[in-house]
Amino acid sequence: MKPVLETIDLKMVYHVGKVEVPALRGATLQVEPGEYVAIMGPSGCGKSTFLHIVGGMLKPTSGRVIIEEEDLTAMTDAQRTDLRRRKIGFVFQRFNLFPTLTAEGNLKLAERIHSGNSQDPGRRREVLKLLGLADKTHHKPLELSGGEQQRVAIARAVINRPAILLADEPTGNLDTENSDVVLDMMAQLNKELRQTIIMITHNAEAAARADRVIEMRDGHVVRSNVQVGAVQGTHK
Amino acid sequence: MDSLIAANISQRPLRTAISIIGVALGVILVTLFVGLARGMMHDAARRQSNVDAEVRFLPGGNISLAGNPLMLQQRYADAILKGVQPTADDPDVLPKPPVPGVIATTAVGEYVQSSVAGIGFEMVDGLDYKSFVQCTHLNVTKGRPLGDGETPGSEYEAIVDRYYAESGKDIDGNPIRLGSRITVLGHEFTIVGVYEPSVLARVKIPLRTMQQLLGGAENCTFVMVKCERPELADEVIEQLRRYYPGNHVIATTEIPALYSQGLAPVEIFLNVVIGLSLVISVLVILLAMYTTIIERTREIGILKSLGASKRFIVVTIEKEAALISAMGVVLGFIAAVAGKLWLEANTRLMVDLEIKWLVIAALIGIVGGIVGAIYPALRAANLDPVEAISYD
Numbered sequence: 294m295k296p297v298l299e300t301i302d303l304k305m306v307y308h309v310g311k312v313e314v315p316a317l318r319g320a321t322l323q324v325e326p327g328e329y330v331a332i333m334g335p336s337g338c339g340k341s342t343f344l345h346i347v348g349g350m351l352k353p354t355s356g357r358v359i360i361e362e363e364d365l366t367a368m369t370d371a372q373r374t375d376l377r378r379r380k381i382g383f384v385f386q387r388f389n390l391f392p393t394l395t396a397e398g399n400l401k402l403a404e405r406i407h408s409g410n411s412q413d414p415g416r417r418r419e420v421l422k423l424l425g426l427a428d429k430t431h432h433k434p435l436e437l438s439g440g441e442q443q444r445v446a447i448a449r450a451v452i453n454r455p456a457i458l459l460a461d462e463p464t465g466n467l468d469t470e471n472s473d474v475v476l477d478m479m480a481q482l483n484k485e486l487r488q489t490i491i492m493i494t495h496n497a498e499a500a501a502r503a504d505r506v507i508e509m510r511d512g513h514v515v516r517s518n519v520q521v522g523a524v525q526g527t528h529k
Numbered sequence: 530m531d532s533l534i535a536a537n538i539s540q541r542p543l544r545t546a547i548s549i550i551g552v553a554l555g556v557i558l559v560t561l562f563v564g565l566a567r568g569m570m571h572d573a574a575r576r577q578s579n580v581d582a583e584v585r586f587l588p589g590g591n592i593s594l595a596g597n598p599l600m601l602q603q604r605y606a607d608a609i610l611k612g613v614q615p616t617a618d619d620p621d622v623l624p625k626p627p628v629p630g631v632i633a634t635t636a637v638g639e640y641v642q643s644s645v646a647g648i649g650f651e652m653v654d655g656l657d658y659k660s661f662v663q664c665t666h667l668n669v670t671k672g673r674p675l676g677d678g679e680t681p682g683s684e685y686e687a688i689v690d691r692y693y694a695e696s697g698k699d700i701d702g703n704p705i706r707l708g709s710r711i712t713v714l715g716h717e718f719t720i721v722g723v724y725e726p727s728v729l730a731r732v733k734i735p736l737r738t739m740q741q742l743l744g745g746a747e748n749c750t751f752v753m754v755k756c757e758r759p760e761l762a763d764e765v766i767e768q769l770r771r772y773y774p775g776n777h778v779i780a781t782t783e784i785p786a787l788y789s790q791g792l793a794p795v796e797i798f799l800n801v802v803i804g805l806s807l808v809i810s811v812l813v814i815l816l817a818m819y820t821t822i823i824e825r826t827r828e829i830g831i832l833k834s835l836g837a838s839k840r841f842i843v844v845t846i847e848k849e850a851a852l853i854s855a856m857g858v859v860l861g862f863i864a865a866v867a868g869k870l871w872l873e874a875n876t877r878l879m880v881d882l883e884i885k886w887l888v889i890a891a892l893i894g895i896v897g898g899i900v901g902a903i904y905p906a907l908r909a910a911n912l913d914p915v916e917a918i919s920y921d
Contacts, residue, residue: 350834350914371838378836389831389918393536402533406837449835 295362297456297489298324298347303356305342305512316342317353318512324457327487329480331500334509340493341461343509347491348381348459349373361456378407382450382458386465388442390434396421396445397430400452407453420448423485424478440471444478451488458482460492464499476502534849537821544817545853551813552857552894553864555806559890560865560882562802565872566795567886568879573652574788576727578781582633582664582753583762585784586769587777599638599655599745601776603736606636606660606752609769628754628768630761633663636749638739639730642714644877651877652730653713655739655749664753665728672707672722678735685738687713688722693731696877714742731877753781803893810857810897814850818905822846829909830917839910846906847899854898858891865890 305317317339324330332340345351347358349365352373358365360380365373383389390399397417404412421427424444434442443463450458460479464472480502482488492503500506508516538545586609588601612627638655658675661667669688676683689697689705699709700717710717713734724733740746756765762780769778779787822829832842869880 345915348834350918374833374836374838377834378838381836383834385834385918389827389834391533391536391828391831393540394533398532398536403835406832406835406841 294325296323296359297326297328297361298322298491299357299359300343300347301357301359303343303346303358304354305339305346305351306354315512317346317356319356320509320512320514322507322514322517324489324491326456326489327483329483329490329502329504330492330507331503331505332491332493332507332509333495333497333500336495338509339512340509344459344461344491344493347457348383349377379453380456382453382455384443384446384450384458384460384463386462388434388439388446388466390442390446390449392434395431395433396426396437396448399434399445399449403449403452416454417452420452423481424448425474438471439467440474443467443471443475447475447478447482451482451486456489458488458490460490462493462495464494464496472496472499534845534852537825537849538852541821541824544821545856548813548817548853549857549860551817552810552854552898553861555809555813555897556858556861556890556894557864557868558802558806558809559893560861560886561868561880563799563886563890564865564869564880564882565878566799567883568881570788570795571881572879574785576729576731577788578784579726579728580665580753580781582635582755583759583781584754584756584765584769585779585781586752586754586773587750587779589775589777598640599740599743599748599750601636601749601751603636603740603747603749603752605773605776606634606749609752609754609773610634625772628765628772630757630765630768631754632757633660633755635660635664635753636736637661637729637751637753638736638743638745638748639750640714640739640743651732653739654730654733655736656733657736661753664755666726667724667728668726669722669724672720674722675733676721676735678737683735684741685716685718685734686721687711687718687732687734688724689720689733690727690731691723691725692727693877694720694723696874714739716742803889806890807893807897810854810894811901814854814898814901815904817853818846818850818902819908821849822905822909825909826912826917826920829912830914830920833912833914834918842910843906846909847902850898850902850906851895854895857898858894861890861894862887 300320300322303317303320307314307316320339320343332343334340342351346353353366356366360376363376365376368376391402394402400417401412404417421430424447426441426444426448429437429441434445437445463479464475467475476499479490483490492499494500506519507514508519586605608625609628610631610633613622613625615622615624635657640653640655641650642653644651657677670691675688676686678684694705697705697711699705699711703709705720707720709720711720713732718734736749740748754765756762766778766780829842865882869882872878872880
């Protein structure tokens with residue numbers, strides 16, 4: 294089976310004035326379809342940069358990113374945007390929902406960006422039901438709890454059947470109870486819909502839900518299948 | 530996307546209201562200024578040409594239909610009708626026969642004064658009633674005809690048309706009726722009659738009084754010439770030009786065209802107004818959308834994370850600007866119609882809201898809005914997605 298994601302010697306250098314700040318120093322990784330992967334590592338190790346590059350939001354200084362046989366690094370900005378639209382779903386720590394739209398409105402917007410006017414109400418109902426949001430469709434984000442908001446964000450991210458769901462600290466803004474619910478939902482998506490998930494987290498309990506834990510340090514993938522407790526700089 | 534636009538518009542009511550008012554202001558400027566200029570000109574042209582006299586005789590120099598002072602000798606009226614013979618007072622005058630085909634003439638003085646209503650201006654005619662009615666189909670429907678201005682007590686009489694009588698106010702602010710006093714040329718006149726139809730100025734006073742008040746004794750502004758039959762007009766014009774060279778002789782039917790020519794300088798002013806309106810619309814929308822883009826930087830980052838293309842973001846912002854502009858256009862039209870109704874009810878200004886100019890005003894509002902949103906839209910589309918989504 295071909296990997297859904299492959300990064301090869303990925304490097305990223307930020308320029309802060311005349312100073313070069315390396316964020317990634319040759320990160321290489323493979324993720325299989327349907328895998329649930331957690332990336333851990335101390336702050337500043339390059340996790341978020343890695344996620345943004347894989348999601349096509351940043352262009353790496355060098356190296357390659359291949360998503361379902363499409364080389365992201367050989368693409369123009371517009372082509373990367375198109376690939377992101379077709380194959381990537383993002384979930385952020387701060388939920389990042391449109392506050393003026395209802396839960397359903399947020400999903401419809403994602404569908405509209407993905408498919409224009411041809412939307413799939415059946416898929417929308419399925420996802421909302423799976424994430425326990427069937428009775429919250431007409432609520433705006435401020436009328437929902439943090440956990441519910443994050444579930445809407447997850448629903449929005451998977452509504453268009455992305456090849457990869459990228460989650461950046463999805464439980465970082467949630468209490469334990471809501472974190473558990475969100476992590477359960479992500480696990481359910483992975484099991485029931487075979488959704489590939491790559492999740493950045495500092496939380497060992499969150500990482501423990503994944504099939505595989507990857508450790509990053511100083512811009513490198515230092516271990517690609519590690520026991521959760523063995524990763525330094527994480528907290529339980 | 531449409532729900533996103535509607536939500537953005539409703540979520541920021543103050544910004545939306547200010548933008549709509551800004552666009553509406555431009556629309557009001559165009560529709561009311563153009564409507565006022567054209568309405569006044571058309572109304573004046575209509576009343577100026579609404580006479581039986583086929584020919585108008587004016588002093589030499591530039592033709593102006595905007596109420597010349599009294600520059601033409603009144604005696605031309607008699608000369609055209611009856612001819613000229615040397616007299617004891619004027620033994621050297623060249624004798625001239627009556628102009629063939631002319632059956633009546635009347636000398637008219639015209640003066641432009643500030644409107645009594647305080648907004649705009651209004652014309653006043655000075656006339657000799659008896660000869661005037663021979664050259665027009667003027668008919669006093671209420672009260673009595675205008676006096677000659679010589680008979681004691683007739684000096685400060687006035688007659689007004691039905692529109693003036695129904696919409697005007699006297700010096701005490703009361704509705705006009707027979708016996709009301711109005712201010713003309715800085716003096717109080719008593720309304721003794723109401724006439725129909727509207728011919729020349731709406732207010733008419735004795736020519737003799739006008740001459741005394743303006744210091745133009747025995748002078749008038751023009752002479753109206755009535756022919757035996759309308760088809761003789763060209764022949765009469767030719768004779769008048771031959772007998773009295775150095776003066777202007779025009780057919781009454783040419784007057785609307787002359788008014789249209791008189792609009793040329795006004796068109797320059799109107800073009801300036803149109804330009805200003807466009808600038809206002811562009812600036813209002815540019816500032817409103819630019820501010821909105823800064824406020825919504827994070828939302829634009831979210832759109833980018835969802836895979837929205839630059840085109841999608843530009844189109845979304847442009848649609849929002851166009852929608853706000855369209856609302857501004859509608860508000861502008863409503864305000865313009867309200868302004869027209871108010872002006873026509875409270876002043877004697879006429880406003881023509883022509884379809885052509887309404888379309889131009891709408892285009893200015895909407896195109897101005899779309900152009901104004903281009904820079905903010907491009908700026909939003911080119912935001913760095915990572916920076917945008919991290920924006921606080």
